[in-house]
Each structure stands twice: as structure tokens, then as C-alpha cells.
Amino acid sequence: MRPxxxxxxxxxxxxxxxxxxxxxxxxxxxxxHLIHEVTTPQAFAGxxxxxxxxxxxxxxxxxxxxxxxxxxxxxxxxxVADDEARLQLQxxxxxxxDYGIEFFPMGDVRNxxxxxxxxxxGRSQPGMTIVCGDxxxxxxxxxxxxxxxxxxxxxxHVLATQTLRQKKSKNLRVTLEGEPIPGxxxxxxxxAVIREIGTAGGTGYVIEYAGSxxxxxxxxxxxxxxxxxIEAGARxxxxxxxxxxxxxxxxxxxxxxxxxxxxxxxxxxxxxSDPDAHFDREITIDAGSIAPLVTWGTSPExxxxxxxxxxxxxxxxTPDKRASAERALEYMGLEAGQPITEARVDVxxxxxxxxxxxxxxxxxxxIVEGRKVAGHVRAMVVPGSGLVRAQAEDEGLDGxxxxxxxxxxxxxxxxCLAMNPDKVPPGQRCASTSNRNFEGRQGRAGRTHLMSPxxxxxxxxxxxxxxxxxxx
Amino acid sequence: MDAFTRxxxxxxxxxxxxxxxxxxxxxxxxxxxxxEGLAKGLFYDLxxxxxxxAKPDFVLNRPEFKxxxxxxxxxxxxxxxxxxxxxxxxxxxxxRCVVSTSFAxxxxxxxxxxxxLPVVLPAEQVQALMEEAKGGNxxxxxxxxxxxxxxxxxxxxxxxxxxQRKEKMLKGLDAIxxxxxxxxxxxxxEMKAALSKPWLEDA
Numbered sequence: 249m250r251p252x253x254x255x256x257x258x259x260x261x262x263x264x265x266x267x268x269x270x271x272x273x274x275x276x277x278x279x280x281h282l283i284h285e286v287t288t289p290q291a292f293a294g295x296x297x298x299x300x301x302x303x304x305x306x307x308x309x310x311x312x313x314x315x316x317x318x319x320x321x322x323x324x325x326x327x328v329a330d331d332e333a334r335l336q337l338q339x340x341x342x343x344x345x346d347y348g349i350e351f352f353p354m355g356d357v358r359n360x361x362x363x364x365x366x367x368x369x370g371r372s373q374p375g376m377t378i379v380c381g382d383x384x385x386x387x388x389x390x391x392x393x394x395x396x397x398x399x400x401x402x403x404x405h406v407l408a409t410q411t412l413r414q415k416k417s418k419n420l421r422v423t424l425e426g427e428p429i430p431g432x433x434x435x436x437x438x439x440a441v442i443r444e445i446g447t448a449g450g451t452g453y454v455i456e457y458a459g460s461x462x463x464x465x466x467x468x469x470x471x472x473x474x475x476x477x478i479e480a481g482a483r484x485x486x487x488x489x490x491x492x493x494x495x496x497x498x499x500x501x502x503x504x505x506x507x508x509x510x511x512x513x514x515x516x517x518x519x520x521s522d523p524d525a526h527f528d529r530e531i532t533i534d535a536g537s538i539a540p541l542v543t544w545g546t547s548p549e550x551x552x553x554x555x556x557x558x559x560x561x562x563x564x565x566t567p568d569k570r571a572s573a574e575r576a577l578e579y580m581g582l583e584a585g586q587p588i589t590e591a592r593v594d595v596x597x598x599x600x601x602x603x604x605x606x607x608x609x610x611x612x613x614x615i616v617e618g619r620k621v622a623g624h625v626r627a628m629v630v631p632g633s634g635l636v637r638a639q640a641e642d643e644g645l646d647g648x649x650x651x652x653x654x655x656x657x658x659x660x661x662x663x664c665l666a667m668n669p670d671k672v673p674p675g676q677r678c679a680s681t682s683n684r685n686f687e688g689r690q691g692r693a694g695r696t697h698l699m700s701p702x703x704x705x706x707x708x709x710x711x712x713x714x715x716x717x718x719x720x
Numbered sequence: 721m722d723a724f725t726r727x728x729x730x731x732x733x734x735x736x737x738x739x740x741x742x743x744x745x746x747x748x749x750x751x752x753x754x755x756e757g758l759a760k761g762l763f764y765d766l767x768x769x770x771x772x773x774a775k776p777d778f779v780l781n782r783p784e785f786k787x788x789x790x791x792x793x794x795x796x797x798x799x800x801x802x803x804x805x806x807x808x809x810x811x812x813x814x815x816r817c818v819v820s821t822s823f824a825x826x827x828x829x830x831x832x833x834x835x836x837l838p839v840v841l842p843a844e845q846v847q848a849l850m851e852e853a854k855g856g857n858x859x860x861x862x863x864x865x866x867x868x869x870x871x872x873x874x875x876x877x878x879x880x881x882x883x884q885r886k887e888k889m890l891k892g893l894d895a896i897x898x899x900x901x902x903x904x905x906x907x908x909x910e911m912k913a914a915l916s917k918p919w920l921e922d923a
Contacts, residue, residue, distance in 0.1 A: 268905040272884050275902055277909050279920065287803065289753035300896070303906075307920075315751060332751035339753050383802040383826055397826055399804035401833035401895070409899045411906060415882070447738060448796040451825055481799070483825050504919035512919045547738050568794060572737050665801075667747045674770070686742045686800060688765050 254522025256419045257486050258454045261394040261519065265377050267411055275411045279376040279393075280307055282362045283349070283403065285340040286314040286667070287381030291404035292343040302347040303410040309371055310344045310351040312337050313361045315667040318630050318657035321355040328354075333668070347407075360633025360659040363387040363601035367471065368635055370500025374489035374516035379406055384601045384683065386477040390470035391497075392489035392519045394454070397478065418528040420453035420482065421521075424461035426536040431716040433611070434469035435603060435681070435700035437461065438476035439541040440533055443551035450482030453529065456521060457487050461535035467496040468607035475602045476683055479548040488520040540716050543685045543698040544588055545576035550685070552588060554703065554715045560584045579687055580695050581675070589713050591697065594676035596627035596708040597690070598654075598701055600664035603681035604632030608701040609640050613648045615705035615719050621653035622711025628655040628670070630662040654708070666691045679707035722835030723892030727816050727862045729789025731872070732779050733853040739793055740800035741827060745809040758809035780813075784856025792819040792849045797838075798827025807836045817862045819869065821846050832885050835892060837862065839869060845877045864890055 255263070265276040281304075288310075295302070302308065312325075315333040325341065328334040337354065344351040352359040358369065363384055366372040372388040378395035379385060381403040388395035398412065406412060422441055442449075455477050457470075465473065470487045477485030487493075494513065497503045504512045539553035550573075552559070558577070561584055564570040577584060582591065598604070598612050609631065621627045629649050631637035637659055640646055646656045663670040664682035672678045672694030681704050682689075685696040697713060706716040749761030767778050774781045780788065791810070797820040798806060807830050810818065817837040831838045839862065841849070849871055852858060858872035864886060869877045888895070914921050 267909045268902040270898065270902055271887070275899055275905070277906070277913070286750050290755045290804075293753070293755075298896070330751070336751050336753055381802060381804075383800065385802075397802035399802055399807075399826060399830035399833060401804060401830065405896050405899065408896050409903075409906060410910075411899060411902075413895060413899060447799055448822055448824070451796075451822065478826075481796070481824060508919040512917075515917065568735075568737055575736075665742075665747050667750060684740075684742070684800060686740045688746055689742050692746075692765060692770065 253526060254524035256521045256525040256527065257392060257456055257488050257519055258394065258417070258419055259525070261375055261377065262416055264375065273413045273415060275413055277377060278307070278379050278406050278410050278412055280309070280366070280371055280378045281406050282366050282378065282380035282385070283308060283310045284313050284362050284382065285336045287400050288343065288403055289336060289339045291400050291407060294404045295407055300408045302349065302407045305348040307410065308349045308407070309366065310340060310349050311359050311362045311365050312340060312354045313359070314661045314665065316354050316660040317668050318660050318662050318670055321658045325354055357634035357638060360631070360636065361601045361604060361661055363475065364605060364632030364636060367391065367467070368500070368633055370497055370503035373497065373503065374493060375519045379412060383478045384475050386483065386485050387471050387475040387601055389474040389477065389485040390467060390487050391493055392486060392516070394484055394486070396483040417454045417483070418452055419526070420450060420455045420529045420531070421527040422455055422457050423459040423530070423532045424457065424535045425459045425532065426461055426534050428461065428535045428538060430720055431540050431702060432538050433700055434465055434472040436538050436541045437535065438473045439543070439548070439551045439698065440538045442476065442480045442548050444531060444533065445480055447479060447547055447549045448481045450477065450480040453482045454484045454486065455480065455482045457485060462487055463490065466607055467492060468605040471605065472602055476548070479683060489516050540700065540703050542588055542703065542713055544580065544582060545573065546579055546685055546687050547576070548683070548685060548698060550576060554588060554713065556588060558582050558584055558586050558588055581677070589715065591677060592712045593625060593679045593707050595672050595678040596625055596704050597630070597663045597678055597680040597682060598628070598704050599630030599632070599662050600682035601632065601661070602683045603701050604630060604636065606636050606639050608681065609636070609645050610643070612701040612705040613645045615702050615716065616652045616654070616709065617648050619652055619709045621708045625708055625711055627653060627708040628657055628663070630657045631659050633659050663690055665689060672696070679704045679713060721833065721892045721894065724816065724835050724837050724864050724889045726864065727789055728859060729816065730785060730787055731790040731792060731849065731853040731858055731860045732785040732788035733850040734779060734791055734793040735850055737794035738796045738799055741798055741803050741806040742800055744798065744806040745803065749809070750803060750805055755808050756812060758805055759812035762809040762813045782856060787814060789814055790817045790819065790860050790862060791815050792846060792853055795821045797823050799824040802826045804830045804833070807831050807834045811836050819846060819849060832889060833895065835889060837864060837889065839879050841869065841877055841879055848875065
């Protein structure tokens, strides 16, 4: 008899959560459901209309993050100026109250961006299944959890049944080996992966990140990498849990303590890909070959090294790609062939579920310390949560940013998607640590260049896109 | 969910790749607490100029494409955010079917929750539909039961679709109702999990 083939990390999480097969579709259990104000009102309305209950309010956690203003949060929801945003926030407040769901309201120090809060509270744990009505739920895969974004109908489905219906995805392993050069980190790794496989390259796959460069990453770095997995088309990214993971989890509010920890640990340690596991596709990248990266266009796959020039149209393989590139150049106000460092920036945004954690702020502060933001630049830091903000203040990072001329704001999604008042004005150029450079993403006709926190900090000081290595 | 069986409708071409959900429905329309009424925000920045005036050149603003029910678009349609407002806006505008070479996973999945049919065809067939759709006022037939798209000139293109998804869409079945038939299995799973992972119970 042939031995059973090995299993991937994804296979193991999937199989351990199967509830039933129904007409060829799998029903699998959801351990943690994170919710926020924007993608849930219609789901709760659906529940009410069908007179259904929330099956596991104790496995559901709510935050207010997408449309909250990043100042004056202590004044409460009633003070939110935007009528529609206020109504949406009030709707969430009513829904969590009606259904008995734990909620960190705006102004609560524990509130912040949903993908910062879940890990910070110790709610996101290895081997779990996690969903949220937000595509960047892939972030939590950093813990070795199967975490994916879902639509509002599925939010309603999870509220009602604590399960999701799905067919299994394929396995893709991305291996990053070696040591990065100074100034390069998780954000550059992620952009390098997207450059390599394209924004649709991961469609239909779950990506597992492996290799020495991944093992060397902090949890914050792994979260950045998994966060951007959706920009490569895959709904979920995974990193197998290890000592770095367990060290991060220890002592957080929702992680098990004492005997419960001792019971959880071997369970968590069982989540890794077997040596003989089958991957449908494999990619290997040399971490040492990656330079600090930036995007030049309006798709996250439009990636170049900071030392590069904006690509020539002739370099695109197909007429479609050429047409898209031409449109992107016009939108971005760039010329083919110009050095990307010539691009003068008007706004710098350090924040978002991709890069607003304490390590991101520390790294950026190191570049900023003792320097000044260029006179024509509006630069802002939006910490990922109230707790990140408080910790940064304890460490004096706020003082460094403020002295340099940055705004030090209150937590939320902010200028990443510009649902709140923080927007890039039309035609202005933003060096941003966020995740999407789509047309209009940060404000109508706003121009976004994605990059790491240290690169964004360098751009703020230089007043144009700049190589962080000149600031180390 | 609305059932989808067969659709005879005008087809409109949108020959752009990577049309993301921010373009389909920009963020300012996500503050609603309703599912209805999102047609006003569909492709807002493509349809309207900064002063809110309709751009006469945009395909869905041209009279010959008025009332289009089928959209044919470039690769990787619906990438980006998980917002279900994207299929809601398309449906509210009257679009019941999108044809492309590929769709982003979350958007594709969201379509099936709402009776919006995403049809995947090979590049040359998508190109052929784009060409035939160009002049406007052309009708196509999308038949889900037969899994075919009949182009304005009468070419028949067959498409693949997951049989379970097809069945649900043909009947307009409610996924939650279906899953709740497995409630005893969910109960059993929870009882077992409470024993094997007790630390999750008293979190």
C-alpha cells in the first residue's frame, strides 16, 4: 500500500474544519468572524428579515475602522460630520448591541483597523479559520490561520451558520531564501511576489510563504506579506507558525493562559506543510536580489526598483498591456523612461492594515529622526490601533514624527481607501504604505505610489520618491 | 437571490483589463446601509466628470448601449476589494451578466450570491464579442442551462461553470437555507471542537 501523501498547511487547516459536504460543496467551520461598519449593515438586515440569530456572537468581534475620522474620536460617533458615515457607524452599534457581539467602539483604545486589532488582541491564532468582509483578511494568515475576505452575503451566512460554503483552492508555495539588503523588508518581498506572478497570478490558489527569509521575518513583517497576498489574486496567504508566532501570542488578552496554553501549543505546532506535501505550483525568489521597490502605475503589479526608470511602452508584451500602461502613465502624470526618483510627492501616508503596526512606525521614525519633512509635503502617520498609538507614544515616536513635520493622527483605515475625510487631492502624488494604487483609490484623481514605511519616510524628507539607502 | 436562466439583452464592451471594484463602485457609495440604489455609483469616475456631468463617450452613457444587460470586459475583472456593492451596483444598473477571460476570486464568488452571471470565455472569443458589440444596439443570448453565449452575428460560444453553482443560480436558491439543513452536522462539529480546543470556548 502506498503511504498517504503529505499534506500542506492549507490542507491541514481545511480538513480540520470540514463540517459536511453538500452537493459537492464543502461546508467548513469558521473559528473567528471579524466585522466592521461598511460590509455588515445589509447582512444584519438580511438576518432580521429572515428572523435568524447570530450563531456564535462569542466568535465574532466588531470594530469601527473604515470610515472613522482620524481626529476627535473621543467625541464619539454623534460628532462624526459625515451623515452617511455616522449612520453606518450607528447601525453597527445597534447591531452589535442587538446580537450581543463584542465591540471596540471608536475612541476605545482597543479599537483600530480590524486586521491590526485581531492579532493584537490575540484573537487570531494558528490553525484557525478566520473571515471578515474585507479582502485584506489575508493578513491573519501570518499566524498560520486560513484567513480570507468574504462578501456581505457570506458575512450573513457566517453570522447565521458560523460556516462558509466553498470548494478547496489549489496550493502555491512561494519560497524566499537568503538575506535582504539593508532598506529592504516584508513590503518589498510582497511587491516582488506581485511583480513576479501578477495581480491575477494567485487566482484560485492559497499561497504559503516559506524559506529562510520568511522565518527571519517578525510577525509584523509576516502580516504585511500575507496582507498583500490578495493583491497577487490569492484570497489567503499563510506562514507556518513557529517560535516567533508563539512569542507574539504569549500574554495577549485572548490567548490561552497556563494549562490552556500548554494544551494549545502542541495543537498549533501541528500546522506546517509535510516535507512530501504536494504543491500545485512553486516559486522561489532570492531575497537578496530585491531592491527597495515602488509602484509606478495603477495596478499593484506595476512594480519597479527605486533605482529604475518608468517602463517604456514598447516593453509591454501585448497591445492590451500597452494600452493599460499608457492609460496608467497618463493617470499618474509620468513619462515613460523617466527615473522614478524624479517623481515629486505632495502627500506621504504611513498607515493602513498593511503597514501601521509598531514595527512599521519604529522603522519609519528611524529614518525621520532629526530630519524635516520637505516644505511642500503633507505627511501623516495613522497608527493601526489605539494600542499601537499608545505604545508609539510611550516610545516617543510621536515626538519624532511631530518634530519632523508629520501629522500624528488617530487610528483607522484613513487615506488607504479615503472613505473618511483623509483624501489625496486631485492630481496630487502620494507616497503611501497602503495596498492599492488603483485609480481614485486614495481620492478622485489622486496618484498613489506603494512602498514600504522606510521608503515613504525617505520620500517625505526628500520631497520626491527617494532611495531609502541614502537615508540609512 | 434572483434566479438566472436565460437572458436576451444588449451587450456593451468595456475593453480594459484589471477593472477593480474601486472603479466599479467607488468608496463614497459604500456608506449606504442598503443593497438597493447603487446604480448611481456604478463606474462613477468613468461615467461622470469631476462636475458630475455624464461623459458622453463612456460606453454606458451612449444611447446605443442604453439598457445593456451584458458587459464584456478585459482580463481579471473585479479585482481588489471584497465589496459586494460591486455586483449590487451592476445588478441595480440592469447588468445581469459579465463576460471576461478571468475574474478575481472574491468578486466571482459574490456574483453567485446575487444572480449576476460571470461568464469566462477564451481570449479570442472575448475579443470577438468585443468587436461585435462595438457599434451598439446588438443583442446576445446567454443561456445558463445550455451554457452558451450566442453572439450578435450568431456565433455560439460554450462556457464552463461549476455544476453546483449553476444549479443554485438556475433556481435562485438561498445558501443560508441550504446550509441550515446541515445544522445537526454543525452542532456535532461544535461539540467535538469544544472538547478538542477548549481554550477557544472561554476566550
